[in-house]
Amino acid sequence: MTLPSHESGALDPRPLHARIAADLREEILSGELAAGTRLPSTAQLKDRFDASNATIQKAVHLLKDEGLAVGRAGAAVTVREARQRTVHPARSLTPAATGEEYP
Structure with a gap:
């Protein structure tokens, strides 16, 4: 779990669920929790x-909202497979009138 800052001596001011999500996020981004693997169970995370x-559940929900984890009711939550996003600019523009160029 995220430790308090040694410089200030103050505890991390974020709510516990945000700190838990930050720790799990770090594990996902570092590759410690690889794409396609299951996140630890709720019971394991409660103990940890x-x-x-x-x-x-709030922490896991944050990771799902960020697109780092996927899951559905009754199924294990897994680390999302890294996917390249393709942008199609022409699809997001208003079509030009016939015979005219895009603005």
Whole structure:
């Protein structure tokens, strides 16, 4: 879990669910939790972070919202496969009138 800053001596001011999400995010981005692998179970995360079910669920929800994890009710939450996003600019523009150029 994210440790307090040694310089200031102050605790991390973020809510616990945000700190848990930050730790899991770091593991995903570093490759420690590889794409396609399951996140630890809620019970494992509760023990690891000494947190409630609700707090763990909020943390996992943050990762899902960020697109780093995917899951559905009754199934394990997994690390999202890295996908390249393709942008089609012509699809997002208003079509030009016949015979005219795009603005």
